[in-house]
Amino acid sequence: MTKNEMKRLTDEYIASHEEDILADISSLVSVPSVRSAAAAGEPFGPACAEAAEKACEMLGGMGFSPVNHENYAIDCDLTGADAESGTPYLGILAHLDVVAPGDGWTKTDPYTVLREGDMIWGRGVSDDKGPAVAAMWALRAVKERLGAPLRTARLILGCSEETGGEDLEYYFKKRPVPETVFTPDADYPLINCEKGRYAPVFSREYSEEENLALDRTILSFRAGVAANAVPGKAECVLKGVTAGECREKAELLTELYGVGFSFSGGEDGGTLNITASGRSAHASLPETGANALTALLALVSMLPLDPSGLSRALGGLSGVFPSGACLGEGAGIVCSDESGPLTASLDILRVGGGKVEGVCDLRIPARADTRAVKAKLDGRLKLAGFSLSDAQPTPPHLVPADSPIVSTLLKIYSEYTGKTAEPGSTGGGTYVHDIENGVAFGCQMPGEETNMHGPDEFQRISTLVLSAKMFAAAIIEMCF
Numbered sequence: 347m348t349k350n351e352m353k354r355l356t357d358e359y360i361a362s363h364e365e366d367i368l369a370d371i372s373s374l375v376s377v378p379s380v381r382s383a384a385a386a387g388e389p390f391g392p393a394c395a396e397a398a399e400k401a402c403e404m405l406g407g408m409g410f411s412p413v414n415h416e417n418y419a420i421d422c423d424l425t426g427a428d429a430e431s432g433t434p435y436l437g438i439l440a441h442l443d444v445v446a447p448g449d450g451w452t453k454t455d456p457y458t459v460l461r462e463g464d465m466i467w468g469r470g471v472s473d474d475k476g477p478a479v480a481a482m483w484a485l486r487a488v489k490e491r492l493g494a495p496l497r498t499a500r501l502i503l504g505c506s507e508e509t510g511g512e513d514l515e516y517y518f519k520k521r522p523v524p525e526t527v528f529t530p531d532a533d534y535p536l537i538n539c540e541k542g543r544y545a546p547v548f549s550r551e552y553s554e555e556e557n558l559a560l561d562r563t564i565l566s567f568r569a570g571v572a573a574n575a576v577p578g579k580a581e582c583v584l585k586g587v588t589a590g591e592c593r594e595k596a597e598l599l600t601e602l603y604g605v606g607f608s609f610s611g612g613e614d615g616g617t618l619n620i621t622a623s624g625r626s627a628h629a630s631l632p633e634t635g636a637n638a639l640t641a642l643l644a645l646v647s648m649l650p651l652d653p654s655g656l657s658r659a660l661g662g663l664s665g666v667f668p669s670g671a672c673l674g675e676g677a678g679i680v681c682s683d684e685s686g687p688l689t690a691s692l693d694i695l696r697v698g699g700g701k702v703e704g705v706c707d708l709r710i711p712a713r714a715d716t717r718a719v720k721a722k723l724d725g726r727l728k729l730a731g732f733s734l735s736d737a738q739p740t741p742p743h744l745v746p747a748d749s750p751i752v753s754t755l756l757k758i759y760s761e762y763t764g765k766t767a768e769p770g771s772t773g774g775g776t777y778v779h780d781i782e783n784g785v786a787f788g789c790q791m792p793g794e795e796t797n798m799h800g801p802d803e804f805q806r807i808s809t810l811v812l813s814a815k816m817f818a819a820a821i822i823e824m825c826f
């Protein structure tokens with residue numbers, strides 16, 4: 347049988363089991379597998395353990411022999427010649443945990459799948475229970491229609507992807523890392539290149555007493571909630587400054603950088619409150635946001651405050667992270683490669699009580715010299731009077747574009763979608779960031795939104811069915 351004939355058989359098997367695939371997705375989505383406090387034998391809480399158990403039952407019902415690794419992860423082999431040697435050739439990695447549903451669901455209860463036409467809604471339908479079930483059915487189609495492969499494929503389903511990846515740390519102590527791995531936990535066509543990341547905390551102390559004795563000074567500054575999010579809002583309180591002194595500069599900043607300012611107080615010697623409103627964004631794509639923190643910092647740095655260690659430090663910081671610049675221009679670390687440009691975003695800043703503390707988030711191109719980037723940024727922050735935490739950069743991840751897993755999966759994607767495909771990159775990390783020869787493959791189609799992590803998460807049934815067919819094709823291409 348040719349590989350194309352084999353694919354026709356698995357395609358047909360998957361197409362005729364669409365209803366069963368949807369029933370399995372609904373069943374997994376009904377388990378609210380958000381991480382909670384650990385209990386005996388349940389490292390990520392009872393609901394994540396229940397999802398692991400349920401997935402094992404499903405695979406058992408398909409005639410496989412899955413293994414539950416103490417509720418950290420489960421795995422399941424499509425047996426083949428190298429199953430006994432312990433190292434499978436192909437790993438397919440997905441996850442069973444979900445992020446909390448949050449507010450704002452309008453279509454359905456998050457844990458009850460709603461189906462309308464080609465769409466399903468529910469927490470996890472796209473991230474990552476729908477793809478996990480598509481992978482289960484790919485394995486089953488191969489087993490039912492083709493029999494034993496030459497090399498084996500192993501499905502691995504982790505239980506803490508959303509909360510730090512301790513699942514894989516534990517799992518790979520017990521099981522070998524497959525020679526090649528793909529994870530349907532990101533975007534099509536494929537991601538083979540992930541930037542490194544450096545997100546240090548830096549701080550500086552100042553004398554609150556001396557600061558309060560000044561006539562014109564900053565009393566507090568507050569912006570940012572997470573190291574990996576560009577802040578959409580920033581607030582500060584100034585002494586000895588009026589709104590009138592700020593307005594012209596503020597208008598200029600608004601015009602240049604899209605961040606608005608509002609003022610209250612500041613009359614008759616009272617304190618002046620300034621609020622900056624921009625647009626938040628993920629720190630791996632800072633250019634899609636408007637950083638309220640750096641705009642407000644720029645405004646404060648332009649005001650004639652009394653000279654002090656504090657005002658100099660904030661001025662220096664504004665020089666390292668100028669408003670509107672997200673390519674590391676201020677720190678002299680601009681660089682780029684096929685994974686995209688370096689991005690730099692100042693995401694948290696607190697001033698008050700005698701201490702300035704901040705966090706920034708750098709995404710570093712895969713081929714850049716990460717240590718040199720760190721040294722340069724650290725040096726610039728030290729010049730501004732800050733000391734740094736001992737945070738180290740996360741190294742980048744790169745699987746060569748001409749490696750078998752990349753070329754095979756891209757070929758399959760083109761075959762099944764009729765579209766040409768180039769490998770892609772991300773500034774965020776995927777589930778395979780630490781796995782050699784690991785790439786992300788699916789299940790979000792280019793340009794298609796799925797509200798992943800948000801309310802009303804949805805996915806197209808046709809995308810999931812097509813994904814199952816492509817995963818089966820990947821097993822055929824790589825294991826037969």
Ligand SMILES: [Zn+2]
Binds near residue numbers: 441
């Ligand atoms: Zn995910």
